[in-house]
Amino acid sequence: MVTAGAARPRPRRRRAAFIAGPHVLLVPAAIALAAVSVYPLAYGIVASLRQYRYGLDMGFAGADNYLNVLQDATFLTALGTTAKYVVLCVLIETLLGLGLALLVNRQLVGTGLWRIGIILPMTVAPVVVGVMWRLIYASDIGIADPVLGLLGVHGVHVLGGESSAFLGVVLLDVWEWTPLMFLILLAGLQTIPQEPLEAAVMDGASALRVFFDHVLPMLRPVLFVAIVLRTIDALGTFDQVYVLTRGGPGVSTQLFSIYAYNTAFLFTQEGRAMAMVVLLLAAVLVLAGIAIRLVRLGPGTR
Amino acid sequence: MAHKEEDVKSESILSRQLSRRSVLKAGLAGAAGLSVAPFLDACSTFSSSSSSGSTNKIVIGTFQDNAMVPFRDVFVKRFQSETGIKVQYNETNYDAWYQNSKNDGLHKTGAYDIYVMDDNWVPEFAAGKVIQSLDKLGFKVNPDILANGLNQGYWPPKTGAKMKAFANAQPELYAIVIIDDVEILYYNKQYFDGAPKTWDDIAQAAQSKSKPPSLYGWSARGVKGNPIVQTYLPLLNSYGGNFVNQDWSPGFAGPEGVAALERLFSFIPYMPSGSAEFDTDQEVQVLLQGQCMALTEYTGLTHQVDDPAASKVSGQINMAATPSQEKSGPAIGTFICGIASGAPNPQGAKKFLEWFTSSPVQIDFAKTNGSAAVTGSALTDKTISSQYRWLPAIADAVNNSVAKPHTPDEPKFEDILGTRLNEALVQALSKKSGYRSIASQKLTQAANEITAYLKQQGGYF
Numbered sequence: 001m002v003t004a005g006a007a008r009p010r011p012r013r014r015r016a017a018f019i020a021g022p023h024v025l026l027v028p029a030a031i032a033l034a035a036v037s038v039y040p041l042a043y044g045i046v047a048s049l050r051q052y053r054y055g056l057d058m059g060f061a062g063a064d065n066y067l068n069v070l071q072d073a074t075f076l077t078a079l080g081t082t083a084k085y086v087v088l089c090v091l092i093e094t095l096l097g098l099g100l101a102l103l104v105n106r107q108l109v110g111t112g113l114w115r116i117g118i119i120l121p122m123t124v125a126p127v128v129v130g131v132m133w134r135l136i137y138a139s140d141i142g143i144a145d146p147v148l149g150l151l152g153v154h155g156v157h158v159l160g161g162e163s164s165a166f167l168g169v170v171l172l173d174v175w176e177w178t179p180l181m182f183l184i185l186l187a188g189l190q191t192i193p194q195e196p197l198e199a200a201v202m203d204g205a206s207a208l209r210v211f212f213d214h215v216l217p218m219l220r221p222v223l224f225v226a227i228v229l230r231t232i233d234a235l236g237t238f239d240q241v242y243v244l245t246r247g248g249p250g251v252s253t254q255l256f257s258i259y260a261y262n263t264a265f266l267f268t269q270e271g272r273a274m275a276m277v278v279l280l281l282a283a284v285l286v287l288a289g290i291a292i293r294l295v296r297l298g299p300g301t302r
Numbered sequence: 303m304a305h306k307e308e309d310v311k312s313e314s315i316l317s318r319q320l321s322r323r324s325v326l327k328a329g330l331a332g333a334a335g336l337s338v339a340p341f342l343d344a345c346s347t348f349s350s351s352s353s354s355g356s357t358n359k360i361v362i363g364t365f366q367d368n369a370m371v372p373f374r375d376v377f378v379k380r381f382q383s384e385t386g387i388k389v390q391y392n393e394t395n396y397d398a399w400y401q402n403s404k405n406d407g408l409h410k411t412g413a414y415d416i417y418v419m420d421d422n423w424v425p426e427f428a429a430g431k432v433i434q435s436l437d438k439l440g441f442k443v444n445p446d447i448l449a450n451g452l453n454q455g456y457w458p459p460k461t462g463a464k465m466k467a468f469a470n471a472q473p474e475l476y477a478i479v480i481i482d483d484v485e486i487l488y489y490n491k492q493y494f495d496g497a498p499k500t501w502d503d504i505a506q507a508a509q510s511k512s513k514p515p516s517l518y519g520w521s522a523r524g525v526k527g528n529p530i531v532q533t534y535l536p537l538l539n540s541y542g543g544n545f546v547n548q549d550w551s552p553g554f555a556g557p558e559g560v561a562a563l564e565r566l567f568s569f570i571p572y573m574p575s576g577s578a579e580f581d582t583d584q585e586v587q588v589l590l591q592g593q594c595m596a597l598t599e600y601t602g603l604t605h606q607v608d609d610p611a612a613s614k615v616s617g618q619i620n621m622a623a624t625p626s627q628e629k630s631g632p633a634i635g636t637f638i639c640g641i642a643s644g645a646p647n648p649q650g651a652k653k654f655l656e657w658f659t660s661s662p663v664q665i666d667f668a669k670t671n672g673s674a675a676v677t678g679s680a681l682t683d684k685t686i687s688s689q690y691r692w693l694p695a696i697a698d699a700v701n702n703s704v705a706k707p708h709t710p711d712e713p714k715f716e717d718i719l720g721t722r723l724n725e726a727l728v729q730a731l732s733k734k735s736g737y738r739s740i741a742s743q744k745l746t747q748a749a750n751e752i753t754a755y756l757k758q759q760g761g762y763f
Binding site: 054267 | 397400401404408425426427429430431432525526527574575576577578579584587588710711713714717721722724725728731732751758
């Protein structure tokens with residue numbers, strides 16, 4: 001006897017198909033992800049364990065590339081410069097971005113225009129930014145030297161001195177990436193409920209107290225995300241600094257990324273360059289892990 | 303009713319579009335497409351590149367440079383019309399071309415027959431078999447080609463220090479010079495009685511005639527890396543120093559090297575104060591604007607000095623070999639051609655290079671805008687020289703030139719020395735005294751770093 005129920009799949013098969021279905025659907029995406037992301041990463045790690053010379057793969061090198069990199073004084077200097085650069089840039093950009101976000105969040109006259117004006121630098125390609133600031137800083141045709149002269153600072157060529165070039169590179173980064181911090185923090189500010197703030201004001205809290213006791217704790221998760229994103233991005237800064245100074249004068253602006261690039265493409269030490277990149281990747285992962293943990297533990301997330 | 307039918311129809315279309323099976327099918331087809339696309343792309347590239355395997359076609363790849371314009375616009379076309387062999391000419395920027403050519407040669411892709419290279423690529427490209435031996439292809443070298451230019455194409459090198467692995471190997475010609483680019487002295491004849499022979503002559507003229515910032519006595523490239531090394535090498539060579547000695551020990555940290563750097567620093571009162579950030583464009587501008595008495599630069603500048611659109615002192619700049627102290631020793635940096643290891647048409651490529659480096663063609667090359675030809679007969683031809691006054695200076699400079707170390711690690715040497723030279727210049731510009739101590743300290747630091755790097759690399763000592 002054929003019943004209507006017999007024509008339908010058995011419940012166990014249906015359940016198996018139900019469980020397997022989404023996984024099967026994920027296969028194309030997984031293949032694509034593996035092809036464009038996992039494979040290059042795995043290839044890079046393998047390359048960091050091999051020795052290259054004359055463009056040829058000379059065989060397994062064990063940990064030699066890592067040991068050589070860690071004994072390379074120029075690499076360690078580049079790491080130090082990068083750390084200094086990242087801390088300074090992210091700190092200034094966070095403070096400026098937060099300040100600007102607080103201002104624009106107050107719905108001043110022409111808020112839309114302010115917003116567009118502030119985010120404009122972020123939309124310019126980093127290479128173009130590098131060329132632009134090179135023209136500004138150039139000692140022969142730039143406007144930086146005459147402006148500094150008007151302020152009573154004479155004889156400073158921004159790109160001609162080690163400290164001034166470093167500060168010049170930081171200023172460029174601040175100009176270009178403060179808008180990103182501004183944008184993220186403004187979005188964060190706009191999600192904060194107004195009731196607790198209004199209640200605090202009614203209770204007689206000053207503006208500073210409202211900010212530190214209410215706004216900042218509620219903004220904390222967004223602030224952390226913004227700082228982590230910007231830190232990871234700043235660690236990989238390359239284009240604009242390469243165009244502006246090529247890492248000079250001396251090694252004063254030689255960031256990690258510039259040294260790794262030179263090691264791979266100028267000195268043709270591909271294995272050693274990959275070891276540098278893997279070390280940086282490990283550092284970024286640790287940093288991101290710590291930041292995520294801090295966000296999870298933070299009071300703003302309760 | 304009609305509406306109902308339409309609704310049922312559209313519902314069935316919708317259900318057909320969104321059924322799991324169809325989504326799965328589309329997904330798998332998409333994934334298959336994604337995974338196959340690169341291979342298809344590679345196959346199409348391969349088939350188009352292998353079409354250059356015809357004996358009637360060669361493909362030349364090069365980096366963009368103004369010095370290559372006559373080669374591209376006049377001589378490639380002339381070769382085509384004279385031989386019937388079609389030439390495809392692909393150019394890109396320097397860095398990209400270095401990578402492209404290296405990858406093409408290493409993997410024998412066969413996309414190119416001829417690579418136009420910078421001479422310092424030759425050690426890596428020859429040792430790594432990116433290019434093939436011209437000797438083995440039966441290449442006939444024109445004996446009229448100046449020896450110092452020709453020697454840039456040998457691996458292992460004919461002269462200078464050799465890496466241990468290649469110490470006993472017979473030098474073979476892997477690349478042939480096509481443009482003798484070399485550093486020469488450019489001086490504004492208004493301020494000199496004839497060509498200055500020594501660095502002292504230039505220093506004296508700078509001291510007595512320059513009036514910075516309206517007129518500088520000297521201009522130089524001071525940016526770290528290759529630019530400042532190019533400034534320093536003619537000084538180092540002329541004071542009797544070496545970049546590296548025969549045993550690979552750095553030869554610039556001794557008294558000769560220190561004296562050469564001190565000489566450069568002695569020009570500081572007569573140089574633009576921002577020289578530590580100067581690259582070619584800024585260095586050259588002060589000369590072309592009539593604000594500088596002299597400088598050393600490669601031959602590419604010859605095409606600008608008489609161009610009224612580019613120069614305010616058109617016709618006033620003369621050229622000579624770089625000044626001597628113990629001797630003249632300009633740096634050489636030729637444009638040089640190799641035949642790709644996977645060249646589809648190596649015989650066609652060989653024919654082109656033999657044709658272009660032949661004496662009659664080189665004479666015509668020199669006649670085209672005074673290009674830096676590679677043969678003695680072209681560079682010293684009196685008729686051509688009367689029109690292009692820099693050609694004898696180029697011949698003189700090539701004959702006295704000192705090659706950079708022949709090793710794939712040369713860019714690293716240059717980076718180390720160039721970084722420390724730049725630091726020394728920054729210090730000297732700010733302190734304006736203690737030049738000898740600054741020079742000695744920074745050159746010793748560079749020498750120690752290069753020695754440490756060579757030991758780490760192995761194959762040198």
